[in-house]
Amino acid sequence: MSPKTTNLNKPQALAPTQPKLAQYIGFFAIGYTLASAIFMMIQTQFALNSQLVMALSIVIGAYIAVRKFIKHQQRALNHSEINRLMFGGVVVVWVLTIIYFLAIWFWLFDTVSREVLFEMGMARPLPLLSSLVMMLVFTLVSARISLWTINRLLNPARKAV
Template identity: 55%
Template sequence: MSRKSANLSNSKAQSVKLAQYLGFFMVGYILASALLMLLQTQIALNPQLVTLLSILVGAFIAVHKFIKHYSRALHKAEMIRLAIGGTGIVWLLNALYFFTIWLWLFDEANRQVFIEMSLQQPLPLLFALIAIVLLTFVSAGIGIWLFNRLLSLK
């Protein structure tokens, strides 16, 4: 009988749904991005710094809520899934942002210039995109790992 209860508690620990915590990550990222963009109107901030700080705020909120709800630290697999999911959310939001700008702010001439520029020199744009995706994933992973260590119950 004790074997079943240990097995059930082990399977329950493995089946943690991280979707709710990805939602917390997204809310933290959006709020931090909005506040930092408002701050950028007053002082000059590096866009990569804004992205990094926004991701760290999202990671802090997600890890804090997880530890508060489960009274334990994230396992390694959960941290990796949360980092990959957080990166996916950040890029989904960025794609939505770019698509909105593309439709709302760009006129036909601006769209044509952007398309021609991208076709003439695609490698710098591609390398910049890869570098930003890596920055996002690494900062999400390090942020989740760091906050998991700092906030975990001993």
């Protein structure tokens, strides 16, 4: 008589899986891009502060990403998901900004303008680098605050109580 073999492939208690945030980072990027384009059109008529435009574009991108996440997952983001969405969204925002500036650099500026801007940047790089770091910190902080705030406002568990 053969001994009974135990089935090691029994389904264990299913742990909740982490949702893939790539599509929500894409929603963030789409919202940011659309808001930026709308604000660029508005800026042709009214003078708007560039930091205000960037912050509002990030808030709109965060709103779209969090709303889609809550709609699909039926729950709010946790802290690690907020952090991953924040860093992914900021990376996408900066990649889009780099593409935008490279397009301006190559298609809008002529050789003389490029040379003048390059020389100005080489002569005094510290103000340029410090403003770049400040804008990076600004985008991180505004993305974090907007994701956290919108996540709390749209939290379905909080509305049910």
